[in-house]
Amino acid sequence: MVTKNITSIELKTDSNREFFLVHGYTGSPTDFKKLPYLLNQKFDANVRIILLPGHGTKVEDLDDVTYEDLINALTVELEKDIKLGREIVIGGVSLGGLFALLLASKYSVNGLFNIYSPYVLKFPFNSKGLALAGKHIKYWKKLNISARKREMREGLFSYSYIHGNGLSILKRASNELQKNISNVICPTISISSNTDSISRRDSLDILHNNLGSIIKKKRRFSTRQHNFLSHNIFFSEAESEIYEEIINFVESNSLFSNLIQQPKRVVAIVPSYNEAPRIGNVLEVITKVNVIDEIIVVDDGSIDSTEEIVKKFKDVKYLRNDKNIGKAESMERGVRSTNASILFFCDADLINITKEIIQDIITPVIDGKFSMFIGLRGNIMQKTVHLFAINSGERALTREVWEKLPYYFKYKYRVEAGLNYYVRKYFGGFGVKTFNYSQPIKEKKYGFLRGTYLRWSMNIDVFLAYLREIIETYI
CATH class of the missing domain: 3.90.550.10 (Spore Coat Polysaccharide Biosynthesis Protein SpsA; Chain A)
Incomplete structure (x- = not known):
């Protein structure tokens, strides 16, 4: 079940700058809320968020979607943009954060932001029992969310269920990243919160410490918005601060070569x-x-x-x-x-x-x-x-x-x-x-x-x- 059909987001400008963003599993391009539009206006940049295979319709359409389907679709689109000679900053949320890191480990990009990337899972998500259950129970009903959160999601895409395949895909992405994380050498900011419902408390620190980047930053927010199986900090009271954090990181590290350095405030x-x-x-x-x-x-x-x-x-x-x-x-x-x-x-x-x-x-x-x-x-x-x-x-x-x-x-x-x-x-x-x-x-x-x-x-x-x-x- 979905509340709204959805498509890819393509915000175009005449500039050579691009933000290539990756949404989460059972998510959509709307995962980033206002961020694509802020980045488009602030940096006069193209913004692309492709709709991942199987997403944007009904949860049953994810039945046959594999890890390879997702990473291959992203790779094809990113390579197109690289061939255009664009300066690219990659970003991702949740599973999309892991994919963004994987892409940055393979391709030369100007910078990276990853949000709520579940690099090291907490219990019970790291248990074999839950992984086995996911193979037999296809659809997991999401818990009821607060009125405030429903209000924040109004008009945006969402599923009522989590697909059982999601955990195995997530683990595969995490395992692949652990093999390649030292190859991520671009300026990187990693963002999480104290209420991350999937990742271990030290996941952010472990990810940050293993990056090959010289310029890297981590930020852990204090939020109250997240419930079990809810994994998107953009739908929290920290939303505006995250926008500012990402924009400041792009500006302060001049991730685009022709960015004018802003005067010190x-x-x-x-x-x-x-x-x-x-x-x-x-x-x-x-x-x-x-x-x-x-x-x-x-x-x-x-x-x-x-x-x-x-x-x-x-x-x-x-x-x-x-x-x-x-x-x-x-x-x-x-x-x-x-x-x-x-x-x-x-x-x-x-x-x-x-x-x-x-x-x-x-x-x-x-x-x-x-x-x-x-x-x-x-x-x-x-x-x-x-x-x-x-x-x-x-x-x-x-x-x-x-x-x-x-x-x-x-x-x-x-x-x-x-x-x-x-x-x-x-x-x-x-x-x-x-x-x-x-x-x-x-x-x-x-x-x-x-x-x-x-x-x-x-x-x-x-x-x-x-x-x-x-x-x-x-x-």
Whole structure:
């Protein structure tokens, strides 16, 4: 049963650029939702998504479709486009992601994105019992999906059943890829989520580590949308972020030879929790900094008038967490809501901060002199103990640094110490400069008892970050 008949998607332009996309098993070209049209418009590129053999009609038409039928159909079409001399970026979702990787292991392409590629299956999909069952039970009824998901799929193609042959085809594709994955040498981004219903949790890491690509990136989203036998992250709340992630990867790595490099965009991200008395003064300054293109305040569940004050600044984007999740997680949310290539993080309670100070922190990163630059405050504590000084919240860094920072460090107050360690180890160090500005001490802001408790909580987080550094360095 299908909800809508479907055909291949062919978006044409006069350019030599092409995105060759591969949909999933019991899926269709509509698997990618808006992505083909965004790629077509953004890059003036041809976009092709051929309808795989047996697909687009009824599930019974998949009865005799084999792995060879699918890979051969893709190979024939890709070779046609290569003979036209096109610059090709391949992409795929689910089984289509495995096929995209297989094609990239054989043909010279400009780049690759694979989404939800089930490289290493989880139980029970890796069991022989389920594989045997698939040979005897042709059609597996899909579980009921939420009203929200039905709404997201409205007007798009879908089957009501999964075909039993799908698992054996998927395993065959995975086995073939394991033999050839080191031959994938083009720039590659691999995307998955924490709720992938088919792949093992470490599947993304194993795939990423075995690629032969020098330029490669992995991204694991946190989503709540996926149910058993539902395997397409485009039908989740992360949809828009995935579009941005793919477009940014194509742009930042210039996957097409005649792409014009976009100017570097700078975003100021201000995590805030109950800083109503102070955040207005900080925003007054940030809004006057010429090199900043975008300002985002992430309110970490404040119960004071922070929202009211922030919304007085018309050019400031306001995000509010439903509950208090911590500084690092708020910073992460800010990053995910922008496509800026340079990130400036700034605390919301600064005293005597100026636009000149902020510009002096950001400029060395814009100019490419450093991957991260830290502004040191004039606090007594920071003047006395250098270890505390370099954990300053005012810093500019490239998006690449943030994306590569391990998740262990993106937790509460570990984040600054974690950034220091990671940039020192993997990006050749960072720049620092002392400026005449400060921050009120916690004991003054919150009272002696609560302030002392919060300070020691922060110190413990910082200690854990440095402990991790020591362990990774010497053990």
